[in-house]
Amino acid sequence: MSRPATESHDPAGSDGDGTRGAYPPPVRRIALDRAPTVVADDPAERPLVSPSIERALRPATGRERLRIDELSIFYGDAPKPAVNAVTLPVHEGEVLALIGPSGCGKTTLLRSLNRLIELTPGARRQGRIVLDGEDIDGLEMTRLRRRVSMVFQQPNPFPMSIFDNVAYALREQSRKRPSKRDLLPRVEHALRRAGLWDEVSHDLSRPALRLSGGQQQRLCIARALAVEPEVLLMDEPCSALDPISTTVIEQLIHELRSELAIVIVTHNLQQARRVADNVAFMYLGDLIEYGPTEELFERPRAERTREYVGGTFG
Numbered sequence: 001m002s003r004p005a006t007e008s009h010d011p012a013g014s015d016g017d018g019t020r021g022a023y024p025p026p027v028r029r030i031a032l033d034r035a036p037t038v039v040a041d042d043p044a045e046r047p048l049v050s051p052s053i054e055r056a057l058r059p060a061t062g063r064e065r066l067r068i069d070e071l072s073i074f075y076g077d078a079p080k081p082a083v084n085a086v087t088l089p090v091h092e093g094e095v096l097a098l099i100g101p102s103g104c105g106k107t108t109l110l111r112s113l114n115r116l117i118e119l120t121p122g123a124r125r126q127g128r129i130v131l132d133g134e135d136i137d138g139l140e141m142t143r144l145r146r147r148v149s150m151v152f153q154q155p156n157p158f159p160m161s162i163f164d165n166v167a168y169a170l171r172e173q174s175r176k177r178p179s180k181r182d183l184l185p186r187v188e189h190a191l192r193r194a195g196l197w198d199e200v201s202h203d204l205s206r207p208a209l210r211l212s213g214g215q216q217q218r219l220c221i222a223r224a225l226a227v228e229p230e231v232l233l234m235d236e237p238c239s240a241l242d243p244i245s246t247t248v249i250e251q252l253i254h255e256l257r258s259e260l261a262i263v264i265v266t267h268n269l270q271q272a273r274r275v276a277d278n279v280a281f282m283y284l285g286d287l288i289e290y291g292p293t294e295e296l297f298e299r300p301r302a303e304r305t306r307e308y309v310g311g312t313f314g
C-alpha cells in the first residue's frame with residue numbers, strides 16, 4: 001500500500017537551465033559538475049570506483065534526499081546478493097531511473113528504499129539507507145512509507161470509491177475520523193496533481209475499479225501523493241498501460257519532479273531517456289554505471305552499459 005510528505009523546493013519551477021515545464025523536455029545541457037558518471041565495469045575493481053561514487057554524492061539537482069550506502073540484499077541461501085554493495089544518491093527535484101536486464105536487482109533495490117523488502121521471507125539487507133539525514137531503520141514503518149511512497153507495476157486501486165481510495169491513507173493518518181468535507185480539499189489536490197481531477201470530479205463515488213487502466217494508475221499515484229511524500233518510488237508504472245496512458249504518466253512524472261525525488265524502475269530505455277535526470281545501470285546486482293541521462297546514453301563509459309543501451313543484450 002502506498003502512502004506519504006512533499007515539499008516544494010523550487011517555487012520558480014525552473015531547474016536552472018530553463019528547461020522545466022516543457023514536455024517532452026528539450027535536450028538539457030549537462031553541467032559536468034552536476035553528477036559525474038560512475039563506472040564499475042568489473043565488480044572486482046569496486047574499491048577503485050569508490051572515489052567516483054563519492055563525487056557523485058554531490059547534489060545533482062537539489063539537496064540529497066536519499067543516500068543509498070553500500071546496500072546489499074540477499075535472498076535466502078543464494079550465493080550472490082541480488083543487489084551488491086550499491087551506493088547511490090537521490091536528490092530532491094530529480095528523477096533517477098534504474099535500468100538493466102531482467103533479474104539485475106532493480107525492483108529489489110527499489111523495494112529496499114521503503115523497507116518493503118522486509119516483507120519478503122528470507123530477504124536480508126546490509127548497508128544503510130538514509131532519508132534526509134536519518135537512517136530509515138530508525139523510522140517508524142508507517143511514517144517511512146508515508147515519506148517514501150510507492151506505485152506498482154500493476155495499478156492496484158482498493159475496491160472502493162475513487163474518493164475513498166485517495167482518502168484512505170489520510171484517514172489512517174488522522175487520530176479522529178475526519179469528515180468527507182474535511183478531506184475533500186486534500187483529495188482534490190492529490191487528484192489534480194495526478195492529472196485525474198477533471199476526468200473524475202463529476203462522480204468521486206464511482207468505484208475505482210471501473211476506471212480505465214491508465215486512470216487507475218493515476219489514481220494510485222494520487223493515493224501515493226495524498227500524504228505528501230518526499231520520495232516517490234515507481235516500479236515500471238507504465239508497463240501495463242497503452243501508449244497514450246504512458247505519455248500521460250510520463251508527463252506527470254515530468255511535472256512532479258519539481259516537488260519530489262522520484263526513483264523509477266523501467267525496462268523501457270526510451271522512457272528512461274525521456275523522464276530521467278540521472279540513470280543507474282545495473283547488471284547481476286552490481287551498479288555498473290551511474291550518471292546524467294544524456295551522458296550515460298550517448299557516451300557510456302563501461303562496455304556493459306554500451307552493449308545494453310546499444311541493444312546488444314537485455
Ligand SMILES: Nc1ncnc2c1ncn2[C@@H]1O[C@H](COP(=O)(O)OP(=O)(O)OP(=O)(O)O)[C@@H](O)[C@H]1O
Binds near residue numbers: 076082104106120
Ligand atoms: N523473493 C525472492 N526470492 C528469491 N530470489 C528473488 C526473489 N525476488 C527476486 N529474486 C532474485 O533476485 C534477483 C533480482 O531480482 P529483481 O526482481 O530485483 O530484478 P529486476 O532487475 O527487477 O528484474 P525484472 O526486470 O525482471 O523485474 C533475481 O535473480 C531474482 O531471481
